[in-house]
Amino acid sequence: MTAPTQQKLKVNGPVVVTANRLSDGAVVYRSAVGGWTARLAAAAVVTTAQAAGELLAEANADDFAVAAYVAPVALRDGRIEPGNLRERIRLAGPTFELPLTFGI
Amino acid sequence: MQLVKGGKIIDDPYVRIMDDAPIPEEGAVLLPARRLLADAGELADRAEAIGVLWPNERSVAELAPHLDRVAMIALNFPNFRDGRAYSQARILRERHRFRGELRATGQVLRDQFLFLCRAGFDAFEVSKLPDALAFAEVVKRYSGFYQPASDNRWPVLPRRRAAR
Amino acid sequence: MYVYDEFDRTLVAERVAEFRDQVARRLSGELTEEEFKPLRLMNGVYLQLRAYMLRVAIPYGSLSSTQLRKLAHIARRYDRNYGHFTTRQNLQFNWIKLSDLPDVMAELAEASLHGMQTSGNCVRNITTDQWAGVAADEIEDPRIWAEILRQHSTMHPEFSFLPRKFKIAITAARHDRAAVRVHDIGLRLHRNGAGEIGFEVIVGGGLGRTPFIGKTIKPFLPKRDLLSYVEAILRVYNQYGRRDNIFKARIKILVHELGAERFAAEVESEWAAIKDGVLAIDAAAIADIAARFRYPRYERLDDDPAELMLARQATAGFDTWYRNTVSRHKVPGYAIVTLSLKPVGGPPGDVTAEQMDAIADVADRYSFGEIRVGHEQNLVLSHVAQRDLPALWQALDRSGVATPNVGLVSDIISCPGLDYCSLANARSIPVAQELTRRFRDLENQRGIGRLHINISGCINACGHHHVGHIGILGVEKNGEEFYQITLGGRSDELAELGALLGPAVPYGEVADVIEDVIAAYRELRASPNELFIDTVKRVGVEPFRERVYAAR
Numbered sequence: 146m147t148a149p150t151q152q153k154l155k156v157n158g159p160v161v162v163t164a165n166r167l168s169d170g171a172v173v174y175r176s177a178v179g180g181w182t183a184r185l186a187a188a189a190v191v192t193t194a195q196a197a198g199e200l201l202a203e204a205n206a207d208d209f210a211v212a213a214y215v216a217p218v219a220l221r222d223g224r225i226e227p228g229n230l231r232e233r234i235r236l237a238g239p240t241f242e243l244p245l246t247f248g249i
Numbered sequence: 250m251q252l253v254k255g256g257k258i259i260d261d262p263y264v265r266i267m268d269d270a271p272i273p274e275e276g277a278v279l280l281p282a283r284r285l286l287a288d289a290g291e292l293a294d295r296a297e298a299i300g301v302l303w304p305n306e307r308s309v310a311e312l313a314p315h316l317d318r319v320a321m322i323a324l325n326f327p328n329f330r331d332g333r334a335y336s337q338a339r340i341l342r343e344r345h346r347f348r349g350e351l352r353a354t355g356q357v358l359r360d361q362f363l364f365l366c367r368a369g370f371d372a373f374e375v376s377k378l379p380d381a382l383a384f385a386e387v388v389k390r391y392s393g394f395y396q397p398a399s400d401n402r403w404p405v406l407p408r409r410r411a412a413r
Numbered sequence: 414m415y416v417y418d419e420f421d422r423t424l425v426a427e428r429v430a431e432f433r434d435q436v437a438r439r440l441s442g443e444l445t446e447e448e449f450k451p452l453r454l455m456n457g458v459y460l461q462l463r464a465y466m467l468r469v470a471i472p473y474g475s476l477s478s479t480q481l482r483k484l485a486h487i488a489r490r491y492d493r494n495y496g497h498f499t500t501r502q503n504l505q506f507n508w509i510k511l512s513d514l515p516d517v518m519a520e521l522a523e524a525s526l527h528g529m530q531t532s533g534n535c536v537r538n539i540t541t542d543q544w545a546g547v548a549a550d551e552i553e554d555p556r557i558w559a560e561i562l563r564q565h566s567t568m569h570p571e572f573s574f575l576p577r578k579f580k581i582a583i584t585a586a587r588h589d590r591a592a593v594r595v596h597d598i599g600l601r602l603h604r605n606g607a608g609e610i611g612f613e614v615i616v617g618g619g620l621g622r623t624p625f626i627g628k629t630i631k632p633f634l635p636k637r638d639l640l641s642y643v644e645a646i647l648r649v650y651n652q653y654g655r656r657d658n659i660f661k662a663r664i665k666i667l668v669h670e671l672g673a674e675r676f677a678a679e680v681e682s683e684w685a686a687i688k689d690g691v692l693a694i695d696a697a698a699i700a701d702i703a704a705r706f707r708y709p710r711y712e713r714l715d716d717d718p719a720e721l722m723l724a725r726q727a728t729a730g731f732d733t734w735y736r737n738t739v740s741r742h743k744v745p746g747y748a749i750v751t752l753s754l755k756p757v758g759g760p761p762g763d764v765t766a767e768q769m770d771a772i773a774d775v776a777d778r779y780s781f782g783e784i785r786v787g788h789e790q791n792l793v794l795s796h797v798a799q800r801d802l803p804a805l806w807q808a809l810d811r812s813g814v815a816t817p818n819v820g821l822v823s824d825i826i827s828c829p830g831l832d833y834c835s836l837a838n839a840r841s842i843p844v845a846q847e848l849t850r851r852f853r854d855l856e857n858q859r860g861i862g863r864l865h866i867n868i869s870g871c872i873n874a875c876g877h878h879h880v881g882h883i884g885i886l887g888v889e890k891n892g893e894e895f896y897q898i899t900l901g902g903r904s905d906e907l908a909e910l911g912a913l914l915g916p917a918v919p920y921g922e923v924a925d926v927i928e929d930v931i932a933a934y935r936e937l938r939a940s941p942n943e944l945f946i947d948t949v950k951r952v953g954v955e956p957f958r959e960r961v962y963a964a965r
Binding site: 169241 | 439495760831833840842892
């Protein structure tokens, strides 16, 4: 969970390229059909550093989203799931309930 | 890259002389720092303008003895986030009373124009054409400033007193 | 409270216009992200894990009720109905869209609020004692000086592209509630032998990857010289601070590498050239700023009025709250009240829009419309008449900000951590939440006594864990969250960095370990009156280490 943009590109399993939508910071993934998607299920999954590098270059050239990096995923029963806690939080949000009314 | 001075894009009268190239007899020349310091004696008689490109990691105190010989000082922003040349500019203007052209070079972008002006720069090698064209507009963005600097603009405190 | 004049308002309005233009140029692609990022940071706009975050400046922690209502409005209209108060007295919104930000800035400007210089490599919010202006042990109001420095450092043409961020804190009380010894510049207003008031100047303090306690380079600086001296420090830093390595770019590294004496000599040399110039502060300049501070028209009241004494006897809950959260005011008949933003199970320092509005109302009614933000992430009502305390308590209790845990073990200071922040290695908020649940019992908390737990989700130390009595630092090991625990840190006039307790502990065990640390304290303390921090000082970390790690 070290800031991924500081990491060297090392691919040890399935990965996706993820970023934040410029207009509102929402989490997006480089899509399997080009462009971006908010659905992890529709993300392009690659398994080599070469492919990840190409996908990342594509992402960086597309200003629709910013701060792109390579993130691990886990493939379970044909489903794509986030590969670590940081990515789980990026997909699903903070791990506690947001305050609506508390202490009351 | 466009040279902006007096609020307009102008042609650059200075020719950059690379390290060991001969210095032409005529025309304004922009020399690297090493060259100016090494050839100071030779250049003493030169009638035409001499400019110096001064690195941002070198103290301007070294340049101080040569200021009367130099018509233009170009200070460098290797990237716009490296703000050392702002201090160099202020020291040249305010401590050494340099009155010649103070030029910003390197990565010079629109959103730094006002800071540059206030620090004492009056010429700008602007990286992007749209920024150069917008110069006159951009320096009007702010009408007042809190602190005194190298420009002529009256900071807020004396203005407040005058307004009372 | 400082009241904006025409110049202040104009500057902020022009800033909003500039930012609107910058956002438009970014969204159109005219500005790249690399060019835009420092510009948005200089307006307090971060990109976090799943959204942009806006950090609103609350200069030296002083807020009016009007401003607090405006923050509530922003939370409702543009965010998710809540905000987070930080360890530097600012407020963060976690969900604002970039495309909305120009409008948000415009609305904030209507209440004299902005996000200027809450991020970026410039001088950040100048922080101070949340009891400034009303503390019994204060020699004068440090906020005047914080405002003088704020104005001087706002859009300073020479110091907007420093090697790294720059944080200044100022205190004027015997007891330092502003942590001046762990700031880039710390200023301590005090009286010298001749009875004159001036500044002790401390530089090179800071937390993060390489924590340092600051060094005093000027034991006494006359008021007249404050701006020129700070200018000299900044100029030395701007020129000689490292720019080759982001982790070595703070002034604390420069002071450490040069040595305090040599650094001080560089500053003196620069200062000699400018000290008698335009930055010399005269009495008129001070009066000009002071004139725009509004102070309450206090009534002549007696201490311990009947309403207060009766309520204390009649209502145990009120008495408990009174003894925990109310502090002595320098004006007789008045009190300083701390509002705990640390309810059991709550994220530390978070406040809903409804709570903000309720607190604004209460501030108007009972505290001359003024609210303070403390770096320990609680709020303060700084001018409450003692006779109003019972009614105030009821109102605060209804709003959920009357938990009587101020300064106790469940009054935890925490950064947002991995749940929000893209720099984090581990979560911090759920750790804090669990700890508040383990220690929810008030009698137990009072039995433990004053104890500050600070939690940071990464080495950037925004939770100030180095100076916590108990510090908790989240790290990552093989994809799992682990936590290093330190003991014995403090941020006040006896500032010290905590010492490592032992090997890092996995997420699921942190609360157990803290319970064991506190059990060890109960065993080791010389008496129930010996504070945790003093026990650690007396016996060291080793006896704690033995007990905590014995069964692990």
